[in-house]
Amino acid sequence: MKPVAILLAVALIGAAPVAPAAARQTAPAEYSVGPQYDTTHVYVAPEDFDRFVASLVATLGGTTSKQGVFQVTPTASQTISQLVLTPAGTISVFGFKTPIPYPFGSERTGYLVRDMDAAVAAALKAGAARLVTTFPDPIGRDVVLQWPGGVTMQFYWHTTKPNYAPLATIPENRVYLTPDAADRFVRSWLAYSKGKVTADDKAAPGSEIGQPGKTYRRIRLTSGYGKMVVLVSDGQVGWPYGRELTGYEVADLDQTLAKATAAGVETLIAAQTQSDRRSAIVRFPSGYIAEIHALARP
Structure with a gap:
């Protein structure tokens, strides 16, 4: 390359706009999917299950998923399970037919995340601790976390992406x-x-x-x-x-x-x-x- 061309190339490179360092950094990842996928976990006696679900729908409106009996914990257990989708919030109802394994029942909410492993890593970095490490369930993966002050919640991820209607109001x-x-x-x-x-x-x-x-x-x-x-x-x-x-x-x-x-x-x-x-x-x-x-x- 001729000296004049080299000088011109250097001048053009030097004149090119340089993005500020903050703009070049990747924005912190955010793993939520939407509040319609965030559920309050409610544990009831099996004999109260249907009456509770009916009273919830009668009060807040909405629909329910198909009821079934599943193992939703990493150790042996069986629970009646059903999702109640109200315009004011989503509720996961559990009616255990067997003793409830520790620490299940202490988690107040279940939050759907986009990427389970990355979300858990971010939660641990932010100060949470795992009460139960990540485990498979019939439709995805779960983990139970506890935050400062003893606030316990479950993260979950579905193998098949769910599709719930947006809420009328956010709980x-x-x-x-x-x-x-x-x-x-x-x-x-x-x-x-x-x-x-x-x-x-x-x-x-x-x-x-x-x-x-x-x-x-x-x-x-x-x-x-x-x-x-x-x-x-x-x-x-x-x-x-x-x-x-x-x-x-x-x-x-x-x-x-x-x-x-x-x-x-x-x-x-x-x-x-x-x-x-x-x-x-x-x-x-x-x-x-x-x-x-x-x-x-x-």
Whole structure:
């Protein structure tokens, strides 16, 4: 190559735009699929199974998958299993016909992930620990993880990609923690989920969690896995607060509670106005306790 050509080539290379270092880096991976694939795990006695599912559909609407009996744990067991797909959230119902192997029953939710091995690696890096290492189930793979503060959940991955309709409203995973663990949990979960804090009220009315005359910290989070609220207090909450795993948003709370009552659902905490909603706590046949709310409209 002639000297002039070499100089021209060097000049062109030097003049080429160079992307900033941050732009050249790969964005952190995010493994969620969608909140319609994130399920609350509900364990019921086999004799209560059908009545519970019927009361859930009567209250929140929706459809169910085909009921069957499966082994869903890595050690020998048998459970009735059915998926309830409501417009306000998806519920996985288990009615074990055999003793429930440890630690199953302690996991509050099941989250569908795009890549099981990569998601687990990211969760461990963010501060989670495995209670049960990855294992096969009849339709995919699962793992049970525990986050700071003892928050336990299951990740799952399907061999055949499921296809559920989007939800009308996104349910709220309700996590009760003391100040000892709350910040560690929030940092850990957000580092994994790539979510964000949408609200952090450090003096929310304690009456919202059965502590009249006190205040507590309410942290609202959102991510590809849906909504989460972390309820931070001294832990001395009145019953049944802390027993509800999930909050379901509905358009009309009074109408929904009327449907619930007709279906045999007991109202434990009557509808009350809170900062951004009207909320009640109910107990379904079989003992499943849930929060149901309607957001305040502007």
